Amino acid sequence: MxxxxxxxxxxxxxxxxxxxxxxxxxxxEKVRExxxxxxxxxxxxxxxxxxxxxxPTVPKEHGGAGVDWVTHCxxxxxxxxxxxxxxxxxxxxxxxxxxxxxxxxxxSEEVREKYVKPAIRGEKFVGIATTEAGGGSDVAAFKxxxxxxxxxxxxxxxxxxxxxxxxxxxxxGGYWILARTSPAPPEAPHRGMTAFFxxxxxxxxEITKRFEDCGRMAISTGGxxxxxxxxxxxxxxxxxxxxxxxxxxxxxxxxxxxxxSAMGVTQRVLExxxxxxxxxxxxxxxxxxxxxxxxxxxDLWTEMEATKALVYKTAWMNDLKYKGKFSAREVSxxxxxxxxxxxxxxxxxxxxVMIWHGAYGYTKECPxxxxxxxxMSYCIGAEGAANIQRVVLVRELLGPDYxxxxxxxx
Amino acid sequence: xxxxxxxxxxxxxxxxxxxxxKPVLEGARRKVSxxxxxxxxxxxSIKEKYGGIIKVLCFGPISAKEGLKELLAMGADEAxxxxxxxxxxxxxxxxxxxxxxxxxxxxxxDLILCGEATIDGYTSQVGPRLAERLKVPQITYVRxxxxxxxxxxxxxxxxxVYQTVKVPMPLLITVTREINTxxxxxxxxxxxxxxxxxxxxxxxxxxxxKDKLEQISSLHTLSLEGFTVERKRxxxxxxxxxxxxxxxxxxLLKEKVLGV
Numbered sequence: 178m179x180x181x182x183x184x185x186x187x188x189x190x191x192x193x194x195x196x197x198x199x200x201x202x203x204x205x206e207k208v209r210e211x212x213x214x215x216x217x218x219x220x221x222x223x224x225x226x227x228x229x230x231x232x233p234t235v236p237k238e239h240g241g242a243g244v245d246w247v248t249h250c251x252x253x254x255x256x257x258x259x260x261x262x263x264x265x266x267x268x269x270x271x272x273x274x275x276x277x278x279x280x281x282x283x284x285s286e287e288v289r290e291k292y293v294k295p296a297i298r299g300e301k302f303v304g305i306a307t308t309e310a311g312g313g314s315d316v317a318a319f320k321x322x323x324x325x326x327x328x329x330x331x332x333x334x335x336x337x338x339x340x341x342x343x344x345x346x347x348x349x350g351g352y353w354i355l356a357r358t359s360p361a362p363p364e365a366p367h368r369g370m371t372a373f374f375x376x377x378x379x380x381x382x383e384i385t386k387r388f389e390d391c392g393r394m395a396i397s398t399g400g401x402x403x404x405x406x407x408x409x410x411x412x413x414x415x416x417x418x419x420x421x422x423x424x425x426x427x428x429x430x431x432x433x434x435x436x437x438s439a440m441g442v443t444q445r446v447l448e449x450x451x452x453x454x455x456x457x458x459x460x461x462x463x464x465x466x467x468x469x470x471x472x473x474x475x476d477l478w479t480e481m482e483a484t485k486a487l488v489y490k491t492a493w494m495n496d497l498k499y500k501g502k503f504s505a506r507e508v509s510x511x512x513x514x515x516x517x518x519x520x521x522x523x524x525x526x527x528x529x530v531m532i533w534h535g536a537y538g539y540t541k542e543c544p545x546x547x548x549x550x551x552x553m554s555y556c557i558g559a560e561g562a563a564n565i566q567r568v569v570l571v572r573e574l575l576g577p578d579y580x581x582x583x584x585x586x587x
Numbered sequence: 588x589x590x591x592x593x594x595x596x597x598x599x600x601x602x603x604x605x606x607x608x609k610p611v612l613e614g615a616r617r618k619v620s621x622x623x624x625x626x627x628x629x630x631x632s633i634k635e636k637y638g639g640i641i642k643v644l645c646f647g648p649i650s651a652k653e654g655l656k657e658l659l660a661m662g663a664d665e666a667x668x669x670x671x672x673x674x675x676x677x678x679x680x681x682x683x684x685x686x687x688x689x690x691x692x693x694x695x696x697d698l699i700l701c702g703e704a705t706i707d708g709y710t711s712q713v714g715p716r717l718a719e720r721l722k723v724p725q726i727t728y729v730r731x732x733x734x735x736x737x738x739x740x741x742x743x744x745x746x747x748v749y750q751t752v753k754v755p756m757p758l759l760i761t762v763t764r765e766i767n768t769x770x771x772x773x774x775x776x777x778x779x780x781x782x783x784x785x786x787x788x789x790x791x792x793x794x795x796x797k798d799k800l801e802q803i804s805s806l807h808t809l810s811l812e813g814f815t816v817e818r819k820r821x822x823x824x825x826x827x828x829x830x831x832x833x834x835x836x837x838x839l840l841k842e843k844v845l846g847v
Contacts, residue, residue: 190657194773194774197771198771242778433826
């Protein structure tokens with residue numbers, strides 16, 4: 178009987194602690210206020226740090242809690258359950274949390290001391306900035322360059338649609354960036370790229386844009402340019418020329434946590450829906466008696482449980498990946514399924530529950546609309562568009578030759 | 588300072604489902620009784636100020652280990668679980684007998700803390716009975732605690748008045764919900780709690796037997812009924828304020844929410 182779906186006692190207690198913390202600090206009223214004001218209060222960020230959930234997968238010897246990916250998913254799920262706009266989960270559990278782990282894995286001691294450890298304490302923000310104005314999915318086509326000069330790198334380029342630029346500027350911190358460091362052969366454009374950690378206060382870095390987003394209003398989205406930015410070699414992440422692969426690893430970790438937090442949103446929104454359809458009457462019955470509604474609930478709940486099972490299985494695989502028991506590509510396949518499914522399911526749940534609520538559901542008096550607006554961010558992109566997940570799946574299911582952008586062999 | 592906190596792994600009554608007029612106890616969720624967590628928080632505050640050791644003690648099902656682990660994560664040092672052989676069917680007298688013998692097995696105490704009542708049984712009896720059984724003074728319904736040398740100065744919440752009393756240790760205190768807000772353990776504390784000891788005793792380890800406890804237990808539950816509250820959903824609208832208020836009052840009188 179090797180299969181076992183139970184969580185450990187520690188995991189159950191961590192879920193309970195995060196849930197209780199959210200019930201006290203991240204109520205739907207608070208989330209509405211954050212969504213309206215367009216910021217996550219500092220005390221929420223600090224509170225998450227005190228709760229110990231920032232960058233939780235970073236190993237203990239590097240200042241983290243050293244928990245596994247299953248636990249990181251539990252945290253993501255609970256934060257998503259509380260803040261259905263996904264702003265809190267996106268900023269702190271996905272971007273900082275999952276990318277923070279990957280950053281810690283490849284960074285120098287200097288970056289760890291100056292940025293990773295302060296991020297765990299909630300003092301600085303660490304994020305991911307790969308997307309450029311020309312696109313986000315085609316990572317290998319990015320135009321940012323880094324040229325070596327002595328012990329330094331001179332970086333030029335512009336990044337766009339980046340989460341947390343205002344917070345990073347205000348509180349300090351920096352970003353994982355990807356830059357071309359050598360020309361790539363035409364058949365392998367992803368080669369010749371190197372990852373760096375860019376402290377946001379480095380001379381030559383300038384915010385060029387703050388976007389007015391549709392949802393997840395409490396975390397900023399912006400763009401910044403880098404003009405002759407000089408970074409010491411200590412700020413290079415991992416080996417020169419391997420940045421693309423490290424970045425894909427970071428994306429995988431982040432996509433997993435996105436899926437987990439989207440499951441939290443799904444469950445919360447469906448619970449809001451259940452309360453409403455049992456209470457709201459039409460034609461003499463609670464509207465939950467009408468199968469047009471109750472069957473939608475049954476279908477959505479089934480999809481949610483199936484997706485949760487996929488997400489936690491994948492989290493388990495991701496843990497074993499870091500122990501060498503699954504290949505990164507095998508786990509990527511599962512992570513892509515999670516990222517393909519979970520955010521869209523959350524969006525569908527928000528849409529249906531809004532419709533169940535009728536006109537009230539379309540107002541800001543009902544919380545669900547802010548989930549609908551927020552979750553859309555996970556569906557459009559946020560660590561990879563749905564079609565990119567499908568490309569990964571096609572590559573794994575049919576073979577690399579079937580990837581649409583690759584030329585078929587004669 | 589040696590502090591013992593008694594904690595019940597109670598039925599989570601807020602999550603209890605009612606089916607055909609009966610509460611569904613099978614598979615019902617349990618948690619550490621809320622007010623017992625206030626007692627643990629009070630113990631931690633005392634320890635933070637005056638030093639000492641906190642032992643938490645529970646008479647309950649083996650699954651209570653999970654609840655005890657949470658209390659260890661909050662800051663208790665050691666946990667003791669006496670396995671209840673009766674699946675929660677014994678009364679407070681029998682519970683107190685088990686708790687008293689367990690405390691006597693420990694190396695003494697300065698302070699015993701309990702919640703004023705548990706969220707499921709809500710008898711408010713265990714604390715006072717335990718003090719009597721151990722022959723120590725008790726202060727009930729306490730909303731603040733100060734230590735003054737070998738004395739405890741405590742403020743009692745008697746609803747209409749607050750009474751401040753000074754009592755020498757050792758003694759037993761029952762606390763109210765208002766005394767504090769129990770802390771939520773953080774991730775590192777939860778992970779460290781795994782290394783703290785949980786001692787499990789069978790009642791035989793305390794010189795007791797199931798028969799003896801059943802003899803002590805004089806209260807027998809004959810039946811357990813559940814009820815659900817339905818909202819009336821009465822809406823008073825399109826009326827002048829005075830008239831609407833009068834109508835609201837008449838409804839409240841009819842429902843016996845207000846009395847004359």
